[in-house]
Amino acid sequence: MPTDVPEPVYANVVQMAVGPFDMVLDFGFRSPEEAARGQEGGYDVVARVAMSVGHAKSMLPLLAKLIAEYEDRFGQIPAPGFDDFMKG
Numbered sequence: 001m002p003t004d005v006p007e008p009v010y011a012n013v014v015q016m017a018v019g020p021f022d023m024v025l026d027f028g029f030r031s032p033e034e035a036a037r038g039q040e041g042g043y044d045v046v047a048r049v050a051m052s053v054g055h056a057k058s059m060l061p062l063l064a065k066l067i068a069e070y071e072d073r074f075g076q077i078p079a080p081g082f083d084d085f086m087k088g
Contacts, residue, residue, distance in 0.1 A: 009027070010046070011027035011046055014028070024048060024049070026048050028044055029044055
C-alpha cells in the first residue's frame with residue numbers, strides 16, 4: 001500500500017456521467033443550509049473518480065456484499081427513495 005494515500009473526504013452527493021468505455025463519478029458535499037434552501041447543484045466537488053464501465057460493474061457485487069454484511073450486523077440502513085428507484 002502506498003504511503004502517500006490522500007486524506008479521506010466526506011461526500012453526500014454524487015453525479016455520474018458515462019461514455020462508451022468509462023464513467024466519471026463526481027462526489028460532492030452539499031451543506032444542510034444549501035439543502036434546506038432547495039438549491040439544485042449547490043455543492044462543492046470534493047473528489048472525482050474515473051473508471052472503466054467494466055470496473056464499475058465489478059464493484060457492484062462487492063458493494064452489495066459489504067452493505068448486506070453491515071445490515072446483518074447493525075440493522076437495515078434507511079435509504080429514502082431506494083426501493084422506488086430499484087423498481088424502475
